[in-house]
Amino acid sequence: MSFLLLTSQTLIAAPSAGYATTQDPPVRVWFSSSGNYASGDRAKVYAKSLEDGYLIVLRADAAGRVRVLFPLDPREDQRIAGGKKYELKSRAGREAFVAADAEHGTVLAAVASAPFRVEQFVENGRWDSAALSGDGVRDDPEAALIDLVGRMRGEERFDYAVASYVVSQQYARSVRYAYTGLTWGYDPFWSYSRFRFGFPRRIIVYRRAPVRGQ
Numbered sequence: 001m002s003f004l005l006l007t008s009q010t011l012i013a014a015p016s017a018g019y020a021t022t023q024d025p026p027v028r029v030w031f032s033s034s035g036n037y038a039s040g041d042r043a044k045v046y047a048k049s050l051e052d053g054y055l056i057v058l059r060a061d062a063a064g065r066v067r068v069l070f071p072l073d074p075r076e077d078q079r080i081a082g083g084k085k086y087e088l089k090s091r092a093g094r095e096a097f098v099a100a101d102a103e104h105g106t107v108l109a110a111v112a113s114a115p116f117r118v119e120q121f122v123e124n125g126r127w128d129s130a131a132l133s134g135d136g137v138r139d140d141p142e143a144a145l146i147d148l149v150g151r152m153r154g155e156e157r158f159d160y161a162v163a164s165y166v167v168s169q170q171y172a173r174s175v176r177y178a179y180t181g182l183t184w185g186y187d188p189f190w191s192y193s194r195f196r197f198g199f200p201r202r203i204i205v206y207r208r209a210p211v212r213g214q
Helices: 135-139 141-153 169-175
Strands: 005-010 027-031 045-049 053-060 066-070 085-088 104-112 159-167 191-196 199-206
Touching: 027 104, 027 159, 045 053, 045 104, 053 141, 066 085, 066 141, 104 141, 135 141, 141 159
Parallel strands: 005 199
Antiparallel strands: 005 159, 027 045, 045 085, 053 066, 053 104, 104 159, 191 199
């Protein structure tokens, strides 16, 4: 049984339990094929912000390497339009990345009201993979990616969403096209679950977190 977990958080005070469940989250990130791939599949990655802002998207793979999916070049404009769905392309203009054998990974999309300060992660005008990657990425990729974005923002607020994908030859080939028995449910933190044949196929949870130090 496989599942996909996405989390979107805002660094502000937590809302009351009665917060409207129909409101869109501040930022979303998601995959083609519900984040379940066979080795060699080309993975599409999408992002969407509720409002106009500045976007950065990071990907951590199973080996602990971090790559920037958006913007591809640190000198490119980070600004995006609110309400618009963006497909994040590779340098060749194709899908964001190619799934590898026995791989899993994490993608974080962060949006802010001002550009992210990325100079410390740039070398010779290109993203510095060594500066982005580190030992802690393999142990806790989500925390490592959040820390990277925090270093780009200092103490300033940002919203973020986290998505995980898996590469499973058997699961991807046998279940990917089984689209029956679909049901939905909601909880007070903007969450919904998708079920197929009575088993969790995809779970997406949006929640808000308090400001650091509070």
